[in-house]
Amino acid sequence: MLSEKSRPLIAATLPLVGSRLGAITPNFYTRMLTAHPELLNGLFSRANQNNGEQQKALAGSIAGFATALIANPDLIPEQMLSRIAHKHTSLGITEDQYSIVYKYLFEAIAEELADVITAEIAEAWTEVYWLMANALIKLEKGLYAIQANDKVWMPWRVVEKNPAGTDAITFVLEPADATAVTVARPGQFVSVRLALPDGLLQCRQYSLSADVESTTRRVFTTKRDDGGEVSPVLHGHVKVGDVVELSNPYGDVTLDGAGPVVFATAGIGCTPSASALRSLAAAGADREVLVLHAEKNLDAWALRDQMTADVAAIDGAQLQLWLEEPAAGFHKGFMSLEGLDLPANASMYVCGPLPFMKAIRNQAIEAGIPSTKIHYEVFGPDLWLAGA
Known part of the structure; x- marks a missing residue:
């Protein structure tokens, strides 16, 4: 839990720290990867470093965690951290690496906030960091422990x-x-x-x-x-x-065991839904299933044959398709939930480009699906969490 001593300091400095995270995180990565170039070999993505996505994701996770602690200082937001823990374990992140991150992150904070930082502020943010790090370490140890082997690769x-x-x-x-x-x-x-x-x-x-x-x-x-x-x-x-x-399989956005389900995907975002459909078809499931997919054209749909066959094999499953390049029998343009008869009490799984997911999630909530039943999967660093 966040201490009473640190809470007001974090609340007071979060807007400033948040506004400068865009400078702090690149500074941090430059420092750390210069001192530990081995971390770029098989751990950190060079492409995501070059395009800035990893920096944005780190900044968003720190700000999001601190915001959650201010709102509920007695609770660690493990659900928010679960997504990070699954990505970390799929890469083989180890406990000792959190000390390396701490060293170079706080060197970057000290440099970028040199005009305002005090010993008390640094101590408060250190507390936030280790609350987050220790929660992740605990989650990651649990994820490693349930695997059928003790290997990373x-x-x-x-x-x-x-x-x-x-x-x-x-x-x-x-x-x-x-x-x-x-x-x-x-x-x-x-x-x-x-x-x-x-x-x-x-x-x-x-x-x-x-x-x-x-x-x-x-x-x-x-x-x-x-x-x-x-x-x-x-x-x-x-x-x-x-x-x-x-690696071993990881990921916390998985198909639950009962009730109606809606898959809303675009482009290559269909892949996790395709695995869920294949599992439902193989199990002879009789759940109500609504598959919504958007593509540029029919030829672009990567798993068209697999998904259409599995929809046909599941009693109560329906498929609706949106195409940017129109074809007879399908919706034209971008996906919209307007006018669709969404199953009551459905769990919804959304995957595709970030703007697509944000739009569909908003439409689903407007249509009456509770936000707690809408799940999303981001390919790459989670820029939704980062507020991008």
Whole structure:
């Protein structure tokens, strides 16, 4: 809990600190990665460092955590931290690394706030940092403990590499050694780690798109991102027969066990919903399911055949499709929930570009779906949490 001594100091300085986090976080990353360049090799994303997304996500998480502590000083917002913990464990973050982050983050804070910072303010923000860090350490230890093995990275061999829509590929992999395999849950992701042409190891999280319950297969579908570094190598250089490293499955946006469900997705954001649909179809589920998807055109839909087949296999499932390039029998333009008959008491899962998710979440709340039943998955650093 946040101490009575620190609470008024955090409340008073949060607006100032928040306004300068945009300078503090790049300063922090520069300091830390200069002193510890090994952290960029297989842990931090060079692409997200270059485009500023990681800095924005860190700033948003710090500000969001401090805001939550001010509102409820006796509670640690574990639900908010759960998303971060799942991303951390998929990369193999360790407890000792929090001390490294603390050192360089607070050096950056001291420099960027040199005109206003006092020993008391620094002490208060130190308390906030370690409340957040220790809560994450606890969550991450629990996530590591439930895996079927104690490894961060395991070798998996690519056995299929299948085109999937425009600029997307579905990879099917099998274990390349005897390491015990954790059974995933629909909606979860794995991190993929591979060497770039310059030799640097880089990681990227990809949602499992099918067969999540299998212990002999991992299936994920990726869209080539020319601004990234991992997907171009996966698409252009990794061949059938090659071995890549995968993490155990993680992710807290998973399909619950009962009641109506609505999937609202756009583009490659369909992948976690596709794995959930495949699981429902395989289990012979009779839940009411409404699948809403938006694409540029029919050819662009990465998992079109899989998702339409699974919708057809589920009693009570319906599919509605929006296309920017119109085609007979489908909605034209961008997705809208206006006029749709959404199932009562439905859980809703949203995934796609951030503006899409924000718009659909607002429309869903207007339509009567409680915010607590609307779940979203962000690919990459969580800029929604960051307020971007």
